[in-house]
Amino acid sequence: MRTEICASSLRSAINAAEAGADRIELCSELLLGGVTPSYGMIREVVRKIDIPVYVLIRPRSGNFTYTAEELEIMRNDIRMCAELGCKGVVSGVLKKDHTIDSVATAGLMEAAGEMDFTFHRGFDWTPDQKDAATRLVNIGCKRVLSSGGMPSAHEGIDRLIFLDRIFMDTLTIMPGGGINERNIGAFKKAGFREIHFSASVMHRSDEAKPAISFMPQSLPDDQTFYFSDKEKIKRMVNLVK
Template sequence: MITEVCAPSLLSAVNAGKAGAHRVELCSELVLGGVTPSYALIKKVVELLDIPVYVLIRPRSGGFTYSREELEVMRNDVAMCADLGCAGVVCGVLKKDHRIDTVATAGLMEAAGEMDFTFHRAFDWVPDQEEGIERLLQIGCSRVLTSGARPTAEEGLDALVTLERKYGDEIIVMPGGGVTERNIGKFKTRGFREIHFSATRLQHQSLPLPKISFYPKSLPDEREIYVSDPAVIKRMVNLVK
């Protein structure tokens, strides 16, 4: 089973590579659902890792419906990833009613060229996932990352199995969202070929507590950072070999 680690930092990506993950999805600000990482971060990760690096292309948090100018930024970021030697991008666009915007998404796929293209978890907002898959097949998308339209992939397992059985010969259905050591084996048992997880934990930095926080009260303070744990990654990889 192919394991993809969602890595929200340079350290997380390096940890994933050392721990035996098959692929990395590099992003920034995972706590906000992820946004596009910087040019320098992408470049460094590609240089350091000997496994495929996919990059999340999302210009901001706050949904997946974009202006013409934002789509131009996204296409330029996709082209940047190609220039830097990335193996794939993870992206997607929705209309205001949350149906897949096939025209905008196809434009991003065209910009990706020979890179692999994964339609990300915006798919879990799509009101009819089977209709959504049909739209992705129309434009030649090769993979969809989804929790089965539920908060976690474990909760959406039945829906994921339905999609895999109906469309698995035409598109890779990759479960993601809340995948842990405790439940990862369920997805291999049900026949999925790929799995997506972050294996993140809060890592405390030995720094003084700042007098002013720039975080909302719902988040940990600035001394805590999310890091993909290499020990957890290694155990999860071994569980689905």
């Protein structure tokens, strides 16, 4: 089983490579669902690790329905990733009713050229996932990241298995969302070919507490951040070899 680590920092990316992961999905602001990382981060990650780098192309948090201007930003970011030597991008577009926007998504795939293209977890908002997967196959998409429309992939495993059996020859169904050491074995047993997880741990800074916080009350404070832990990744990779 191939392992993809969702890495939201250079440290996380290096840990993934050193721990034996097959590739990374690079993003920023994972607590907001992930957005496109900076040029500088992408460049440094590609330079410093020797496993394939896929980059999340998402211009903002919130929904997955974009304006023409936002789509142009996304296409430009995709071209930047190609120039920097990335192996793939992770993106996608939904219509206002949360069905797949085939035209806009195909435009992003065209911008990706020879890079791999994964449709991200916006897929989990679609009202009919079999129909959504069919639409992706029809535009040539080869992989989708999904939790089966549930809060976690373990909760959605039955639907993921259903989709994997139907689209086995045309679309890789890659489980992601809440994958951990306790449940990762179930996905290997079910026969999935790829899996996505972050193996995150929380780190608390020992710096002085700031006078004010810029974080919403629903999120951890300014002294807390997360990174993908090397030893945790190693253990999870070994569980699915």
